[in-house]
Amino acid sequence: WRRQAGASASKRLGERRAVKVISLKGEGSAQTSLLKVARQEAHVWRAVGKNPHVVQLYEAMMDKSLYYMVMEKCDVSLMDQLQAAPRLGMQGVSRIVHEMLLGVAHVHSKRIVHRDIKP
Numbered sequence: 001w002r003r004q005a006g007a008s009a010s011k012r013l014g015e016r017r018a019v020k021v022i023s024l025k026g027e028g029s030a031q032t033s034l035l036k037v038a039r040q041e042a043h044v045w046r047a048v049g050k051n052p053h054v055v056q057l058y059e060a061m062m063d064k065s066l067y068y069m070v071m072e073k074c075d076v077s078l079m080d081q082l083q084a085a086p087r088l089g090m091q092g093v094s095r096i097v098h099e100m101l102l103g104v105a106h107v108h109s110k111r112i113v114h115r116d117i118k119p
Contacts, residue, residue, distance in 0.1 A: 018073040024065050038067040053103030
C-alpha cells in the first residue's frame with residue numbers, strides 16, 4: 001500500500017496538524033484489505049492514548065479511495081535532532097534517546113509492540 005506522510009497541516013483550533021494519507025486504491029478484496037489495515041492502525045493508535053512522548057492521533061477518516069489520519073505535528077523530526085548531535089553533546093543525545101524510550105515504554109505498557117521505530 002502506498003503511504004504519504006504529509007507535510008499537510010490544518011489550522012483547526014489554531015493548532016498545526018500533520019496528515020498521513022493512505023491510498024485505498026485496489027480491486028475488490030485488495031481494497032477491503034487495505035482499508036482493514038488502515039482502520040487497524042488507527043484503532044491501535046487510539047489504544048495508545050495520550051502521552052507526551054507519543055505523537056497523538058486526533059482523528060481518522062476516509063473518502064472513496066483515501067484514508068486520512070490527522071495527528072499532532074512535531075516541531076522537528078528525530079532525525080533532525082540526531083543530526084544536531086555534535087552540537088547537543090552526549091547529555092543532549094541521551095535526553096532525546098531517553099524521551100524516545102519513554103514513548104516506547106508507554107506503548108508497551110498498553111501491550112502494543114511498535115514494529116516501525118525509526119529516526
